[in-house]
Amino acid sequence: MYRYDEFDYQIVNERVAQFRGQVARRLSGELTEDEFKPLRLMNGVYLQLHAYMIRVAIPYGTLSSKQLRMLAHIGRKYDRGYGHFTTRQNLQFNWPALKDMPDLLHDLATVEMHAIQTSGNCIRNVTSDQYAGAAKDEIEDPRIVSEIIRQWSTFHPEFSFLPRKFKIAVSGTPDDRAAIRVHDIGIQIVRDGKDAIGYEIYVGGGLGRTPMIGKKIADFVPKEDLLAYLEAIMRVYNMYGRRDNIYKARIKILVHEIGAEEMKRQVDVEFAEIRKTGALHLPAEEVARIQAYFAPPGYETLPDESTELNKAVLADRDFANWVKSNVAAHKVPGYAIVNISLKPIGGTPGDCSSDQMDAVADIAEKYSFDELRVTHEQNLTLADVRKKDLPAVHAALKAAGLATANINLITDQIACPGLDYCALANARSIPLAQQISERFSDLDRQHDIGELKINTSGCINACGHHHVGHIGILGVDKKGVEYYQVTLGGAADEKTAIGDIVGPAFTEEQIVDAIETIVTTYLGLRQPGERFIDTYRRTGIDPFKESLYATH
Amino acid sequence: MQLIRNGKFVADDFATVGDEDALPDGAVIVSLERWQKERDALTARNTPLGVRLKSGQEPSAIADDLDKLKVVALEFPVYRNGRAYSYARLLRERHGYTGEVRAVGNVLRDQFHFMVRCGFDALEVADNITPEIWAESVGAFSLSYQPATDGREPVLSLRQRLAARASAREAV
Numbered sequence: 001m002y003r004y005d006e007f008d009y010q011i012v013n014e015r016v017a018q019f020r021g022q023v024a025r026r027l028s029g030e031l032t033e034d035e036f037k038p039l040r041l042m043n044g045v046y047l048q049l050h051a052y053m054i055r056v057a058i059p060y061g062t063l064s065s066k067q068l069r070m071l072a073h074i075g076r077k078y079d080r081g082y083g084h085f086t087t088r089q090n091l092q093f094n095w096p097a098l099k100d101m102p103d104l105l106h107d108l109a110t111v112e113m114h115a116i117q118t119s120g121n122c123i124r125n126v127t128s129d130q131y132a133g134a135a136k137d138e139i140e141d142p143r144i145v146s147e148i149i150r151q152w153s154t155f156h157p158e159f160s161f162l163p164r165k166f167k168i169a170v171s172g173t174p175d176d177r178a179a180i181r182v183h184d185i186g187i188q189i190v191r192d193g194k195d196a197i198g199y200e201i202y203v204g205g206g207l208g209r210t211p212m213i214g215k216k217i218a219d220f221v222p223k224e225d226l227l228a229y230l231e232a233i234m235r236v237y238n239m240y241g242r243r244d245n246i247y248k249a250r251i252k253i254l255v256h257e258i259g260a261e262e263m264k265r266q267v268d269v270e271f272a273e274i275r276k277t278g279a280l281h282l283p284a285e286e287v288a289r290i291q292a293y294f295a296p297p298g299y300e301t302l303p304d305e306s307t308e309l310n311k312a313v314l315a316d317r318d319f320a321n322w323v324k325s326n327v328a329a330h331k332v333p334g335y336a337i338v339n340i341s342l343k344p345i346g347g348t349p350g351d352c353s354s355d356q357m358d359a360v361a362d363i364a365e366k367y368s369f370d371e372l373r374v375t376h377e378q379n380l381t382l383a384d385v386r387k388k389d390l391p392a393v394h395a396a397l398k399a400a401g402l403a404t405a406n407i408n409l410i411t412d413q414i415a416c417p418g419l420d421y422c423a424l425a426n427a428r429s430i431p432l433a434q435q436i437s438e439r440f441s442d443l444d445r446q447h448d449i450g451e452l453k454i455n456t457s458g459c460i461n462a463c464g465h466h467h468v469g470h471i472g473i474l475g476v477d478k479k480g481v482e483y484y485q486v487t488l489g490g491a492a493d494e495k496t497a498i499g500d501i502v503g504p505a506f507t508e509e510q511i512v513d514a515i516e517t518i519v520t521t522y523l524g525l526r527q528p529g530e531r532f533i534d535t536y537r538r539t540g541i542d543p544f545k546e547s548l549y550a551t552h
Numbered sequence: 553m554q555l556i557r558n559g560k561f562v563a564d565d566f567a568t569v570g571d572e573d574a575l576p577d578g579a580v581i582v583s584l585e586r587w588q589k590e591r592d593a594l595t596a597r598n599t600p601l602g603v604r605l606k607s608g609q610e611p612s613a614i615a616d617d618l619d620k621l622k623v624v625a626l627e628f629p630v631y632r633n634g635r636a637y638s639y640a641r642l643l644r645e646r647h648g649y650t651g652e653v654r655a656v657g658n659v660l661r662d663q664f665h666f667m668v669r670c671g672f673d674a675l676e677v678a679d680n681i682t683p684e685i686w687a688e689s690v691g692a693f694s695l696s697y698q699p700a701t702d703g704r705e706p707v708l709s710l711r712q713r714l715a716a717r718a719s720a721r722e723a724v
């Protein structure tokens with residue numbers, strides 16, 4: 001894991017001091033809320049429906065046990081004993097008081113954490129694959145380049161006042177677990193014909209009210225040139241991104257308006273110029289320095305089969321179900337990847353209590369080299385668990401109420417905060433996710449339905465990724481009444497797709513039944529081994545429309 | 553409005569004149585449109601000249617005239633509009649401009665640091681800005697991760713120098 005050196009510490013501590021001054025100016029009345037807004041937004045402080053909220057950066061989703069314990073502590077000390085993990089691999093505290101924010105940030109800084117660039121029109125926290133370093137088909141650990149980008153983008157003087165927020169995601173495997181094609185820039189680590197490692201670049205993806213899939217503008221950017229290339233994209237965007245209309249200010253609109261070809265041309269021109277100066281040339285020694293932090297942990301040499309595991313699977317049905325859905329293959333024999341669901345039946349997706357955070361920190365310390373990850377699906381991952389420890393890990397998670405066996409199943413939903421917290425919401429998201437979760441609580445049924453992702457947003461901003469849910473639900477407001485519009489066929493993986501709208505929206509009373517109808521329709525149509533998304537891609541929307549809107 | 557030039561609060565020796573205004577004696581800053589229309593008359597005056605670019609007016613529009621200009625003023629229409637950060641860097645790094653690059657418009661105290669890093673050496677700021685505020689704001693960060701226009705050594709290269717020194721010490 002990356003560790004701060006004296007320079008990193010100094011920058012973060014100076015930021016805490018600066019924000020302390022800004023908060024003091026707001027509290028003394030020297031700054032109006034309007035004047036304070038851009039300042040707090042640079043530091044992850046939002047004003048929600050009921051209170052200020054702070055979004056803590058978890059760069060590329062990686063956390064140490066010590067850091068997670070600090071988050072638990074902050075949850076207790078400044079909030080209501082819990083935190084909320086988000087789709088951008090960050091953590092939000094919904095209730096701290098403004099006057100406490102500087103102290104909260106100070107506490108974070110003691111464990112090498114901060115809230116820099118978690119909001120505002122700047123380059124946001126870089127996200128990546130929660131299986132980084134452990135995935136079987138990984139070309140290179142994506143956290144190395146993510147950390148390099150984190151540093152380059154931190155307080156970038158030219159790109160701190162962009163037309164809009166800007167998000168970068170990195171994937172190191174052909175399987176995309178970082179949703180790179182719905183980010184402003186998606187970076188795919190690739191190998192060229194001669195075995196050199198470099199980057200394929202996608203630009204102009206995004207959700208929001210105009211969802212778009214990123215277009216590839218470079219097949220292979222060499223390692224040493226990545227920052228120069230990124231700086232070129234950012235400069236083109238900063239100069240030509242629209243500023244007349246905030247809904248059209250995203251890079252996806254620029255790419256759409258001028259075309260991917262023209263975008264590529266402009267970026268290439270700028271890249272050639274920036275490259276000439278050599279100032280952003282990335283020295284191999286620096287890459288190696290960062291790489292050393294992400295060296296594989298001290299794996300033991302183990303047989304790939306574990307008799308302890310096999311026995312426990314036969315003996316305990318709960319455990320067997322959990323292994324089936326929550327455990328993934330690891331590149332090292334005898335190890336496994338464990339996913340911890342933050343989607344208990346009837347719970348709020350992504351919420352985690354301080355006590356649970358402490359429990360996970362202990363489990364990670366004991367069984368997974370002291371380290372864990374946050375996923376963009378609002379879950380947690382222990383990347384390096386010995387197979388023979390899986391029964392013990394399961395038991396410990398169960399004791400903490402964290403052993404829900406539903407990863408990638410219908411109750412593993414993404415949901416935005418919606419009307420319960422968000423000032424922009426048109427409809428509730430959390431209670432809807434809870435109702436769907438209750439309706440499909442039967443685990444056998446969930447396993448029978450198989451992989452199915454339901455994503456819900458409370459308004460058109462798409463925080464809940466509804467466009468890329470296999471089933472997407474969007475809250476809409478019709479004359480003051482909450483309605484829900486359904487999309488089908490979205491995906492956020494290597495086959496990224498934006499879902500299709502099925503038809504007229506459903507009322508609050510109808511929506512859960514509508515989801516059930518969609519599921520039943522799928523079960524009737526599927527061929528052996530077909531996931532929901534495969535069936536949908538084969539049959540298209542019509543059979544679903546028919547069953548949803550059939551008049552009797 | 554007050555002017556901060558190279559970190560000092562100074563009297564503004566340039567007059568910014570509107571397109572319809574009569575030209576006063578002495579140094580003036582004019583719009584790009586006026587510059588393009590009255591270039592010859594303006595240069596014939598033999599007094600220091602500046603051009604003010606609005607957001608959306610790129611430095612390339614005056615690239616060939618830079619040797620005639622003592623000041624290029626770049627406008628920040630609202631704090632959110634950061635185009636001029638790129639323009640300033642292009643003026644310095646691409647066009648090699650060594651005259652004054654002045655930040656005008658919505659120039660807020662929390663942006664001074666970024667502006668200076670991008671090559672602005674003069675800023676028109678609100679009257680309530682004091683030398684103390686300037687010092688605090690421009691000095692908020694003593695280190696930077698990325699190279700920019702101010703020539704400050706980025707952290708990456710500091711690290712490499714530290715490492716080199718450590719290994720040299722070992723070699724002795």
Ligand code: HEM
Pocket residue numbers: 046048049053085086087088092167182183205206207208209247250415416417421422423424461462463464465
């Ligand atoms: C009260 C809290 C929140 C507010 C006010 C808020 C506001 C917004 C706004 C205005 C957008 C529109 C972006 C656009 O048009 O491009 C947006 C998008 C988004 N938000 Fe939030 N949000 C909040 C909470 C969250 C949470 C908790 C998450 C994660 C669970 C989240 C994740 C996202 C994502 C992924 C997008 C889509 C970004 C894209 O277009 O690529 N937001 N949010």
Ligand code: SF4
Pocket residue numbers: 416417418419422423424425426429457458459460461462463464
């Ligand atoms: S999708 Fe809308 S309602 Fe949900 S969090 Fe985002 S802005 Fe708020």
